Amino acid sequence: MQKIVTALLASSCLTLEASAACADSLHVTPAQTLEQRGLTVIVDQNQFNPIFFDEKNAGIQIVLHGERIATDGAVRLDRTPEQWAAVPGFVSRTRGTTPDQVIVRSVYKDVDLAYSVSVTAEADGFRIAVDLDKPQPAKLAGKAGFNLDFLPTSYFGKTYMTDATSGLFPRHPAGPMSNDGSGDPLPMATGAKSITLAPEDPLTRVTITSDTAPVQLYDARNRAQNGWFVVRSEIAAGAMKNAIVWHVQPNVVKNWVRPPVVSFNQAGYTLNRAKVAIIELDPNFAGPASAELVRLNADGSKNTVLTTRIQSQGRWMRYNYASFDFSSVRQPGVYAISYGGSTTNPFRIAADAYARIWQPSLDTYLAEQMDHVGVREQYRVWSSPSHLDDARQAPPNTVHFDAYRMGATLDSPFKAGEHIPGLAVGGWQDAGDYDIQTPENASVVRDLVWARELFGLDWDETSIDEAARAVEIRKPDGIEDAAQQIRHGTLQLLAQYKVFGHAIVGIVDPVLRQYTHLGDSGSQTDGLVYDPTLKPNERNGVTSGKPDDRWAFTTNFSANNLLVTAALAGSSRALARLDPALATDAIEAAETLWAREQNRALQPGDGRDDSMSRRSADVANVTATVELLITSKGAAKYANRLRQLLPVIRQHFQDLAGAAVRALPYMDGSFRTQLVPLVQALKADVDKDTARNPFHVPINEGGWAGSNQVVSFGSTMYLLHQAFPDIVGVHYTLDAIDYVLGRHPANNLSLVSTVGTASKLVAYGHNRADYSFIPGGMVPGVLIIKPDFPEAKPDWPFLWFENEYTVSTTSAYILAARAAAAAADEAK
Numbered sequence: 001m002q003k004i005v006t007a008l009l010a011s012s013c014l015t016l017e018a019s020a021a022c023a024d025s026l027h028v029t030p031a032q033t034l035e036q037r038g039l040t041v042i043v044d045q046n047q048f049n050p051i052f053f054d055e056k057n058a059g060i061q062i063v064l065h066g067e068r069i070a071t072d073g074a075v076r077l078d079r080t081p082e083q084w085a086a087v088p089g090f091v092s093r094t095r096g097t098t099p100d101q102v103i104v105r106s107v108y109k110d111v112d113l114a115y116s117v118s119v120t121a122e123a124d125g126f127r128i129a130v131d132l133d134k135p136q137p138a139k140l141a142g143k144a145g146f147n148l149d150f151l152p153t154s155y156f157g158k159t160y161m162t163d164a165t166s167g168l169f170p171r172h173p174a175g176p177m178s179n180d181g182s183g184d185p186l187p188m189a190t191g192a193k194s195i196t197l198a199p200e201d202p203l204t205r206v207t208i209t210s211d212t213a214p215v216q217l218y219d220a221r222n223r224a225q226n227g228w229f230v231v232r233s234e235i236a237a238g239a240m241k242n243a244i245v246w247h248v249q250p251n252v253v254k255n256w257v258r259p260p261v262v263s264f265n266q267a268g269y270t271l272n273r274a275k276v277a278i279i280e281l282d283p284n285f286a287g288p289a290s291a292e293l294v295r296l297n298a299d300g301s302k303n304t305v306l307t308t309r310i311q312s313q314g315r316w317m318r319y320n321y322a323s324f325d326f327s328s329v330r331q332p333g334v335y336a337i338s339y340g341g342s343t344t345n346p347f348r349i350a351a352d353a354y355a356r357i358w359q360p361s362l363d364t365y366l367a368e369q370m371d372h373v374g375v376r377e378q379y380r381v382w383s384s385p386s387h388l389d390d391a392r393q394a395p396p397n398t399v400h401f402d403a404y405r406m407g408a409t410l411d412s413p414f415k416a417g418e419h420i421p422g423l424a425v426g427g428w429q430d431a432g433d434y435d436i437q438t439p440e441n442a443s444v445v446r447d448l449v450w451a452r453e454l455f456g457l458d459w460d461e462t463s464i465d466e467a468a469r470a471v472e473i474r475k476p477d478g479i480e481d482a483a484q485q486i487r488h489g490t491l492q493l494l495a496q497y498k499v500f501g502h503a504i505v506g507i508v509d510p511v512l513r514q515y516t517h518l519g520d521s522g523s524q525t526d527g528l529v530y531d532p533t534l535k536p537n538e539r540n541g542v543t544s545g546k547p548d549d550r551w552a553f554t555t556n557f558s559a560n561n562l563l564v565t566a567a568l569a570g571s572s573r574a575l576a577r578l579d580p581a582l583a584t585d586a587i588e589a590a591e592t593l594w595a596r597e598q599n600r601a602l603q604p605g606d607g608r609d610d611s612m613s614r615r616s617a618d619v620a621n622v623t624a625t626v627e628l629l630i631t632s633k634g635a636a637k638y639a640n641r642l643r644q645l646l647p648v649i650r651q652h653f654q655d656l657a658g659a660a661v662r663a664l665p666y667m668d669g670s671f672r673t674q675l676v677p678l679v680q681a682l683k684a685d686v687d688k689d690t691a692r693n694p695f696h697v698p699i700n701e702g703g704w705a706g707s708n709q710v711v712s713f714g715s716t717m718y719l720l721h722q723a724f725p726d727i728v729g730v731h732y733t734l735d736a737i738d739y740v741l742g743r744h745p746a747n748n749l750s751l752v753s754t755v756g757t758a759s760k761l762v763a764y765g766h767n768r769a770d771y772s773f774i775p776g777g778m779v780p781g782v783l784i785i786k787p788d789f790p791e792a793k794p795d796w797p798f799l800w801f802e803n804e805y806t807v808s809t810t811s812a813y814i815l816a817a818r819a820a821a822a823a824a825d826e827a828k
C-alpha cells in the first residue's frame with residue numbers, strides 16, 4: 001500500500017499544476033533517478049565493470065546544471081581507490097517505503113560485507129544512509145568508508161570550506177603522501193562534520209554534512225592521474241544501521257536552463273551537399289522558432305544570408321531536438337549559425353571542405369602509434385624506439401588485467417617466460433595503452449588497403465625508415481605514407497606468422513605498474529632482452545636483469561588467423577611495387593593460413609570483444625576469402641568458397657556488406673542477384689534504426705561510446721551506394737561524417753582531434769596526463785550515462801569510453817572520411 005501511495009505522489013508531479021512546485025525539489029522518476037530542474041541524482045543505473053572495475057561511471061552520481069560532477073558514491077575499501085581496486089557488486093535497486101526514496105543493495109563477496117544505501121529526497125538535497133547487514137569484519141577497520149568522487153576539472157581554480165578550515169583545489173596533485181605504507185595521500189581536509197565544495201560558484205557548489213563519522217577530502221590524483229577529488233567518511237567499528245548518514249545539498253540555480261547546443265560539421269560543407277545543423281534543447285528552454293545563417297566578411301562584419309524556421313525532431317534521451325536546414329546556401333565562404341542570442345564558431349562552405357580531413361589521422365596519429373620505431377615531429381619527440389625487447393612467452397592459465405587470457409595450451413614452442421625472438425618489428429600500439437592487439441592491427445592494414453584502392457590516399461608527409469627504426473613526421477621521403485603504414489603493419493603480422501605459424505592474440509605489458517605507464521612508449525621497457533641470470537638492476541648492453549619485456553599471448557584462434565589472412569592478402573596488393581619481397585611473403589602466408597582454416601573446424605576466439613563467438617570466426621572467413629579473391633583477380637577456388645559462404649553473408653550482412661560488395665567484380669550475376677534482397681532488408685533496418693534519433697546514425701548505448709560504429713556505417717553505406725545506387729543513397733555516409741565531425745549530442749566538438757574548427761583537444765592518448773591530444777586520433781565520443789544523459793566531457797581526458805583513441809577506429813575513420821568526400825562530390 002505504501003508503495004502505491006509513493007507512486008501516486010511521484011506521478012502527481014507530472015500534472016500541470018504540480019509541475020512548477022515539483023521542479024524545485026527532488027522526486028523519484030520512473031527510471032528511479034531523483035530529479036529536479038537543474039539536478040539529477042543517478043542511483044546505480046550504471047555499475048562497476050566486471051573487467052575494467054572502476055570506470056568512474058557507477059554508484060550514486062550527480063548531474064548538476066548539465067554536468068556530471070560526482071560519481072562512484074558507494075562503500076569503498078580504500079581511501080583513494082584506483083581503477084583495479086575492489087568494487088562492490090550491484091545486487092538490486094528498489095523504491096523505499098519513504099516517499100522519494102531509492103534503495104540499492106550491494107555486496108563485497110570476498111570480504112563478507114553486504115549493505116544497503118538509501119537515497120532519500122529531503123529539503124535542499126538528499127540524504128544518503130548506509131546500513132550494513134552486520135558489522136564490518138575487523139580487518140576493514142580504517143579502510144571501509146563511504147566515498148563520493150568529484151570531477152577535478154569542475155573544481156580547478158575553486159575553493160572548499162569545512163567547519164574548521166578552507167583550502168584551494170590544486171590544479172596538479174601535490175600530496176603530501178602518508179608514510180604509513182598505504183601509498184595513500186594524506187587528506188586535504190579532515191575532522192569536519194561538513195564540507196562545502198566551491199562555495200563561490202553557484203553552478204558547482206555542493207555541501208555535504210555528516211551525522212556520523214567526520215568527512216575527509218582527498219585528492220586521488222596523488223595515487224593515479226585519473227583519480228578524482230574524494231569526499232569520504234569512514235565506517236566506525238561495530239556500526240550497522242545508519243553506519244553512515246550524509247546530507248548532500250547541491251546548490252540548484254532556480255529556473256536554470258541549459259543553453260542550446262548547435263551542432264554541425266566542424267569541417268564545414270561542400271557546396272551542393274545537404275547542410276543541416278541539429279539544435280539540442282533543454283525542454284525548459286523557450287527558444288525562438290527560427291535560426292540564422294550568417295556570412296562572415298574579411299572586415300569582421302557579418303550579414304545574415306538565411307533566416308528560417310527550425311523543425312522539431314522530437315525528444316531523444318533528456319533533450320528536445322530541432323533541425324536547421326541551410327542546404328540552399330551554396331556560395332563558398334565562411335559562415336556561422338546564430339540561434340537564441342548566440343553565434344557558433346565559424347565553419348567553411350567550400351568545394352575542398354573534405355579534401356584533407358583524413359590527413360592528420362594518417363600522417364600524425366598512426367605514425368605516433370607505430371611500435372618498434374622512434375617517432376619525431378620536428379623539435380618534438382613523440383617516442384624513442386619502443387619495445388625492442390619484445391617479447392616473452394606469457395604463462396598458461398593467465399587472466400590479464402587488459403582482458404587477455406591464456407588457457408592451458410600455449411600453441412607455442414616457447415616455455416613460459418622464455419624470450420621469443422623475431423617479434424620486435426612493426427605494428428601499432430593499440431590505443432591509449434601500448435599493447436599490440438593483433439585483430440586491430442589487421443583492421444588498420446585492411447582499412448588502409450581499401451582506402452587506397454577505393455578512393456586514393458596519395459599523400460607523403462612522413463619519412464619511415466624501418467631499418468633505422470626512425471619515423472619523422474612533416475618530412476616527406478618520396479614514398480606514399482599509406483603504403484609505408486601498410487608495410488609497417490604487415491611486418492608485425494608476418495613476424496607472428498613466421499615465429500608461430502599462426503596469428504597470436506597480442507603483446508602486452510606483464511604487470512599493472514608498467515601497463516599504467518603514461519608518456520613515451522620508448523621508456524616503457526628498457527629495450528634489453530631479459531636475462532634471469534643477471535641481478536635486477538644489472539645490464540650488459542645486450543640483456544638486462546629487469547623482467548619488463550612484454551608478454552606474447554599466443555593462442556591460435558581461427559578468427560585472428562582469418563583477420564590476418566585478409567590483411568596480408570590486401571597488403572600483398574598494396575606492397576607489390578614498394579616492397580615486392582614482402583608482398584610475396586604476405587600472399588604466401590595468407591594462402592597458407594586460409595587453406596588451413598578451411599580444413600579445420602573454425603575455432604572461436606579468446607573472449608576479448610565478441611571474438612569468443614563462432615560469429616567472429618565465420619565473419620572473418622568471409623573477409624579473408626574476399627581479399628584473396630581480389631588479390632587473385634577472381635581465382636575459382638575463392639569464388640567457389642565465397643558462394644558456399646553465402647549463408648554466412650546472409651546471416652551477418654550488416655558486418656559483411658562491404659566485403660560482399662568488393663567481391664562483386666569477380667563474381668557472377670547470380671551472386672549479385674542474391675545480394676539484392678539483403679541490401680534492401682539492410683536499408684529497411686537502417687532506416688528504422690536511424691530514425692530513432694535526430695542524428696540519423698546508429699548510436700550505440702553500451703559501455704563504450706560509438707563513433708567507430710558510426711564511421712563503419714558511413715563507409716559500408718557508401719560501398720552499398722556505389723554497387724546499388726538505386727537502393728542506397730549518399731545521405732547515410734554524409735550523416736555519418738557529420739556526426740563524427742561535430743553534429744552529435746552533448747556538445748559540437750569534432751571527435752577527431754584537430755579536424756575542423758573546434759575539435760576534441762583533451763583526450764585519452766599516450767599524453768593524457770598532459771590534458772592534451774594526438775592530432776588525427778578519433779575518440780569514441782558520446783556515451784549515454786544511463787538512463788538518459790548523453791555525455792562527451794570536453795576537458796577531462798581520463799574517461800576511456802568517451803576519450804580513448806584507438807588505431808583501428810582511426811583507420812576506420814580514414815576510410816569513412818574518404819568515402820564521405822566521394823559522397824559529397826556526388827551531391828548535386
Ligand SMILES: [Ca+2]
Nearest residue numbers: 402430433435
Ligand atoms: Ca589494449
Ligand SMILES: [Ca+2]
Nearest residue numbers: 460462479481
Ligand atoms: Ca612517406
Ligand SMILES: [Ca+2]
Nearest residue numbers: 389526528549
Ligand atoms: Ca627488457
